[in-house]
Amino acid sequence: MNAPAKIGPPMWLLAEVTYRCPLHCVFCYNPVDFAQHEAELSTDDWLRVLREGRELGAVQCGFSGGEPLLRDDLEILIGEARQLGYYTNLITSGVGLTEARLDAFKAAGLDHIQLSFQDSTKEINDFLTHTRTFDLKQKVGEMIKARGWPMVMNVVIHRLNIDHIGRIIEMADALGAEYLELANAQYYSWALLNRDQLMPSREQLRRAEAITNEWKAKLAERMRILFVVPDYHEGKPKKCMNGWGNVFLTVTPDGTALPCHTARMLPGLEFPNVRDSSLREIWHESEGFNHYRGTGWMKKPCRDCDHKEEDLGGCRCQAYLLAGDADAADPVCPKSPHHEIVSAALENATNPDRQTQPLIFRDPKESKRLIEEAEASESTS
Amino acid sequence: MDGTPRLGHGFRFQWEPAQQCHVLLYPEGMIKLNQSGGEILARCDGQRDVAAIVADLEAAFSASGLRGDVEAFLAMAIEKRWLKLETGAKA
Numbered sequence A: 001m002n003a004p005a006k007i008g009p010p011m012w013l014l015a016e017v018t019y020r021c022p023l024h025c026v027f028c029y030n031p032v033d034f035a036q037h038e039a040e041l042s043t044d045d046w047l048r049v050l051r052e053g054r055e056l057g058a059v060q061c062g063f064s065g066g067e068p069l070l071r072d073d074l075e076i077l078i079g080e081a082r083q084l085g086y087y088t089n090l091i092t093s094g095v096g097l098t099e100a101r102l103d104a105f106k107a108a109g110l111d112h113i114q115l116s117f118q119d120s121t122k123e124i125n126d127f128l129t130h131t132r133t134f135d136l137k138q139k140v141g142e143m144i145k146a147r148g149w150p151m152v153m154n155v156v157i158h159r160l161n162i163d164h165i166g167r168i169i170e171m172a173d174a175l176g177a178e179y180l181e182l183a184n185a186q187y188y189s190w191a192l193l194n195r196d197q198l199m200p201s202r203e204q205l206r207r208a209e210a211i212t213n214e215w216k217a218k219l220a221e222r223m224r225i226l227f228v229v230p231d232y233h234e235g236k237p238k239k240c241m242n243g244w245g246n247v248f249l250t251v252t253p254d255g256t257a258l259p260c261h262t263a264r265m266l267p268g269l270e271f272p273n274v275r276d277s278s279l280r281e282i283w284h285e286s287e288g289f290n291h292y293r294g295t296g297w298m299k300k301p302c303r304d305c306d307h308k309e310e311d312l313g314g315c316r317c318q319a320y321l322l323a324g325d326a327d328a329a330d331p332v333c334p335k336s337p338h339h340e341i342v343s344a345a346l347e348n349a350t351n352p353d354r355q356t357q358p359l360i361f362r363d364p365k366e367s368k369r370l371i372e373e374a375e376a377s378e379s380t381s
Numbered sequence B: 001m002d003g004t005p006r007l008g009h010g011f012r013f014q015w016e017p018a019q020q021c022h023v024l025l026y027p028e029g030m031i032k033l034n035q036s037g038g039e040i041l042a043r044c045d046g047q048r049d050v051a052a053i054v055a056d057l058e059a060a061f062s063a064s065g066l067r068g069d070v071e072a073f074l075a076m077a078i079e080k081r082w083l084k085l086e087t088g089a090k091a
């Protein structure tokens, strides 16, 4: 394997502290079988992970989930992370956030909060029509600003809300957001199950981008807007996670360490657990982190391609999910022999008579059903 | 340039042992600073005004005529929102 000779430090330690979540997003990026991985690390385990990550050289620490607020030791973990010199980021829906909790986070030295938007379709409606969800975000936003944190919002954009994008930006402005990330849904996990309902047509996307650009110009003084274009539509593989085992080290609720939060699905790869190995061993020596480092693992067409350093062949999970082969070129690439899967999905997005199944909402019951289904199909095949 | 520079909202400045340099941390990222950038930012504490920062650097490095370079760096940093320049009767 010709992994890069020198492995630099991870910049990010992503602590997914829990898969528990009060919400049921149809685009949720947690694994569809999360109900199988619920044995959470203890406080002491996390404190050790934080220390080891910092020793490795990580400078950014993100607390996410699930909903990280559901861990009642979150303030302890934030405090330790800050003490160790991390820049500490909390990614939360704000559901369940109280003044007292925010005060505790402030005292612990939390640097940054990203308020993410949950929208099952109902909530986006609530939001757009100025009811419950808007009120909640407004309240939380005010509490965040009152403590001197910048107001940073993230909204996942998809077929069901993309036509309201101007309204979403306007609302974010009304909430006093200083930074708004409009992230087009990426099709893994729950979002892949729901892809037919979530994927916008090219036309919708073009319109949304144009509207976003108008708002960008109009609000340039007070809000920065980032519009993340989906790779399906661009036909351009992304340099996934900025390189496998290059920038990000994710630790999942049960202690499994991953180069990206969806990598657990890849067959035949063992990922280490922080209960058994140190982060240094995990980052530098484990097969799971070394396997797709660099370009040595590639086959055609990536192996002979001029872009291989630039995009590193795209996303391994997407290759596995769509082409059934984790070593293949990412099928969003026009050079991929499986590219027609992506074109067909895009085509389907413009088909007025397209058939769709009902949306599948992320919750533990559905997760258990999906685990059983997977097991049943394994034993029959 | 007049006024008192201080770190922009959400930025943190620190020495990073693993990188052997000063860095600016901000949501989602990190900027590695060269030595002179690090020395200048280390003095942007919201107390010292531009003149004091220049004087301080000149004393620390037994140099003179640094004002132009320091102002150029500050102007770049302000444009990138690493710094805010507070003007008015302060410091």
Ligand code: SF4
Binding pocket: A021, A022, A023, A024, A025, A027, A028, A029, A030, A065, A066, A067, A093, A118, A362
């Ligand atoms: S995407 Fe939604 S359901 Fe999934 S963890 Fe985040 S808030 Fe919870």
Ligand code: SF4
Binding pocket: A237, A301, A302, A303, A305, A306, A307, A308, A309, A311, A312, A313, A314, A329, A330, A333, A334, A335, A336
């Ligand atoms: S063939 Fe592979 S390396 Fe080349 S552009 Fe496509 S995904 Fe990237």
